Amino acid sequence: MKKKQSNDLYLASVFVSIIMAFFAFFAIRPMEVSEFRVNNTQFPTFFRVNVELSDLFIVNPEQAVLAQKSSFDPNKPMVALTFDDGPSQVTPKILELLKKYNSRATFFVVGNRVGNNAKIIQDICAQGSEVMGHSWSHDYLTKLSESRIRKEFNDTNEAIYRLTGVKPAAARVPYGSVNEKVRKIAREEGLSLISWSIDTRDWQTRNADIIYNIIISSVKDGSIILCHDLHSFTAEAMERVIPELVRQGYQLVTVSELLGATERSLEAGALYSSK
Ligand SMILES: [Zn+2]
Numbered sequence: 001m002k003k004k005q006s007n008d009l010y011l012a013s014v015f016v017s018i019i020m021a022f023f024a025f026f027a028i029r030p031m032e033v034s035e036f037r038v039n040n041t042q043f044p045t046f047f048r049v050n051v052e053l054s055d056l057f058i059v060n061p062e063q064a065v066l067a068q069k070s071s072f073d074p075n076k077p078m079v080a081l082t083f084d085d086g087p088s089q090v091t092p093k094i095l096e097l098l099k100k101y102n103s104r105a106t107f108f109v110v111g112n113r114v115g116n117n118a119k120i121i122q123d124i125c126a127q128g129s130e131v132m133g134h135s136w137s138h139d140y141l142t143k144l145s146e147s148r149i150r151k152e153f154n155d156t157n158e159a160i161y162r163l164t165g166v167k168p169a170a171a172r173v174p175y176g177s178v179n180e181k182v183r184k185i186a187r188e189e190g191l192s193l194i195s196w197s198i199d200t201r202d203w204q205t206r207n208a209d210i211i212y213n214i215i216i217s218s219v220k221d222g223s224i225i226l227c228h229d230l231h232s233f234t235a236e237a238m239e240r241v242i243p244e245l246v247r248q249g250y251q252l253v254t255v256s257e258l259l260g261a262t263e264r265s266l267e268a269g270a271l272y273s274s275k
Pocket residue numbers: 084085134138174175
């Protein structure tokens with residue numbers, strides 16, 4: 001009787017293995033082929049959402065990770081809200097709003113703030129938004145040595161990777177301070193650089209109405225919008241900005257999704273400011 005049970009168990013495990021192999025061949029393999037075709041050697045670590053199977057996976061060449069349900073239509077208007085300089089106590093408020101409106105954003109975090117805000121970093125990913133680096137110390141990278149610039153990128157990305165299991169494929173430099181030296185190191189590290197097309201200057205105006213008006217008066221398909229998740233007035237603006245953008249038919253996506261929807265080939269070291 002005992003022998004029969006173990007035989008049954010063996011047959012059941014063989015059966016499950018065959019089903020899994022079948023799924024891996026017909027579901028995973030075509031997805032890799034279609035996605036990796038755009039991820040050429042110039043841009044080896046960029047990941048993008050597979051449109052057909054976007055409910056299940058975000059794909060990158062190193063690993064396929066199960067993601068939040070995050071489907072979007074690359075043929076419909078989309079914008080990327082981006083938040084720099086956090087995480088902070090304001091970040092969870094913005095995450096709540098994104099969740100409420102089934103939207104996502106990209107958070108460019110300062111490396112030296114990651115350790116003390118580990119839970120928030122993980123919550124960003126769990127919500128379906130993404131985390132990328134904004135240097136370790138928020139210094140002007142153009143003034144630093146090559147080895148220090150490399151360390152600013154890598155230490156931040158490692159801290160993010162330890163918490164999320166995802167190594168960012170892009171970064172944003174503090175103050176938009178970029179020159180050929182910074183771009184060369186980004187290129188060597190396989191990172192593209194993300195700029196913006198709408199600067200809310202929220203840190204300067206410190207007023208939710210002005211932040212709202214700047215975004216709504218200039219938004220268009222493909223905009224990358226710069227905000228900071230440090231201030232309550234920014235979160236207050238988002239209470240109106242996010243529903244209004246959704247009402248106007250914009251899909252609020254991550255930077256990876258926005259750039260992944262473009263037909264251009266993406267390059268490490270290149271600077272992107274919109275779709
Ligand atoms: Zn900054």
